Amino acid sequence: MKNRLRVLRAGREWSQAELAGRVGVSRQTINAIETGKYDPSLPLAFSLARVFAATIEEIFDPESPVDEESRIANA
Amino acid sequence: MTTERPDTPSSGIGWSCSDAMTPRDVENLRRFNLASLAWAMMFVAATLAIDGFGVKGLTGWALASATLLLGMTTMGLYMRFLRAADELLRKIHVEALALGFGAAIVFMLFWRLCERLGAPKLDVVDPVLVMIAFWVAGQWIGLRRYRVEASE
Numbered sequence: 001m002k003n004r005l006r007v008l009r010a011g012r013e014w015s016q017a018e019l020a021g022r023v024g025v026s027r028q029t030i031n032a033i034e035t036g037k038y039d040p041s042l043p044l045a046f047s048l049a050r051v052f053a054a055t056i057e058e059i060f061d062p063e064s065p066v067d068e069e070s071r072i073a074n075a
Numbered sequence: 076m077t078t079e080r081p082d083t084p085s086s087g088i089g090w091s092c093s094d095a096m097t098p099r100d101v102e103n104l105r106r107f108n109l110a111s112l113a114w115a116m117m118f119v120a121a122t123l124a125i126d127g128f129g130v131k132g133l134t135g136w137a138l139a140s141a142t143l144l145l146g147m148t149t150m151g152l153y154m155r156f157l158r159a160a161d162e163l164l165r166k167i168h169v170e171a172l173a174l175g176f177g178a179a180i181v182f183m184l185f186w187r188l189c190e191r192l193g194a195p196k197l198d199v200v201d202p203v204l205v206m207i208a209f210w211v212a213g214q215w216i217g218l219r220r221y222r223v224e225a226s227e
Contacts, residue, residue: 016223020097028095029163031223038221041162 002061006034008052023047094223095164103156110152114145163221171213179206 009019009030016030023030025044032038040048049056096104121138124130130138157165179202186197 024097026095026097026100026161026164028221028223029161031094032163032221035224038163038166044162 001039002036003033004059004061005030005048008054008059009034012052019051022051095161095167095218095221097161100156100160100164103152103159107149107152107156110145110149114142114149117142117145167214167217167221170217171210174213174216175206175208175210178209179203 005019009016014022016034017027020027020030023044024047029038029040029044033040045056045060048059052059117138121142124138125135157168160168182205183197183202186194186201190196
């Protein structure tokens with residue numbers, strides 16, 4: 001699932017660690033979401049939407065799966 | 076605001092404890108590790124006492140019961156760790172548990188056939204060792220798969 005997490009985070013000049021701390025997960029989780037390796041749970045998606053004052057749909061796009069090549073490259 | 080930590084891999088293998096775990100996970104895992112150590116030491120002590128020094132009767136049962144109690148405590152602490160864990164870490168651990176459990180079952184059934192073909196008989200603990208080895212390997216594989224790397 002494609003997402004705009006990195007763009008939104010960069011807009012606020014937050015590091016991955018800082019965003020992770022704000023939503024109560026590890027930096028590894030934020031990195032895995034940003035690189036398309038991991039889709040967050042619904043509670044985490046809501047938490048991310050809350051910290052960016054956005055809707056879940058504004059952050060995540062279920063219609064645009066990360067293309068298979070980059071997924072394999074990331075694996 | 077702050078950018079004190081660049082979003083790049085933080086170690087040679089692209090993974091470090093602090094990347095994969097929240098402070099709560101670290102604390103819960105520390106408790107689990109301490110309980111595991113106590114359990115292992117109790118098991119060794121009880122085995123030595125019963126096998127080596129021939130302790131029997133009430134003392135022997137007390138040692139066996141203490142080992143059981145420590146084992147159950149360790150199991151409870153692992154459950155607590157899993158329930159409270161960061162969701163990606165939990166996924167990694169659950170997949171590792173599935174790998175360990177599956178490997179032990181496959182190995183046990185395979186060796187049953189091997190025994191009928193003349194292979195040495197297994198000790199009851201041997202499949203457990205296979206389970207632990209694959210559980211640990213599964214964690215390593217999971218942490219590698221989701222290792223921190225530079226975002227696109």
